[in-house]
Amino acid sequence: RSKSSGSREESLPNLPTFHTVDPVQEISINASAQKKAVNEIQIAEKKLTEFEQIYNITTDFQFRLDTYKKIGDLRDEIRSNKERIIKLKRNASYSQKCREKKRKILNKNQEVIQYDKPGHPSLLFEHPNLHDHIHDLIKFGAADEKR
Structure with a gap:
């Protein structure tokens, strides 16, 4: 029995104590x-480094x-998260x-008018009482007439 456990022990490779960590790509603020x-x-x-050190130190098969x-599982987890x-x-x-x-198509078809560009005054300059103007359009059906 001791002979078989000795051969199995030799079948496990030695792992390096230190490994290089790939730099993590830049992550945007809202991701x-x-x-x-x-x-x-x-x-x-961090866990992988600790387990590799433990693996290289221990003698119990x-x-x-x-x-x-466990090291294999951690490597799979790291690879999965990178993917x-x-x-x-x-x-x-x-x-x-x-x-x-979509923004280009809407601007090209003039379905959206941006009022913050040159040549387009702010909507508040055109309608100083914007809230009342919207209310009048809805209340008296003027919005339907403009369609």
């Missing part, structure tokens, strides 16, 4: 899901095997492009 994933990565990397499995950040960044970029495209 809470990305920040959460980054925090999970940082926590998992069963404890070493359990630690090896998640990449997907979240890609989705944010796509939605930003869609908003820009």
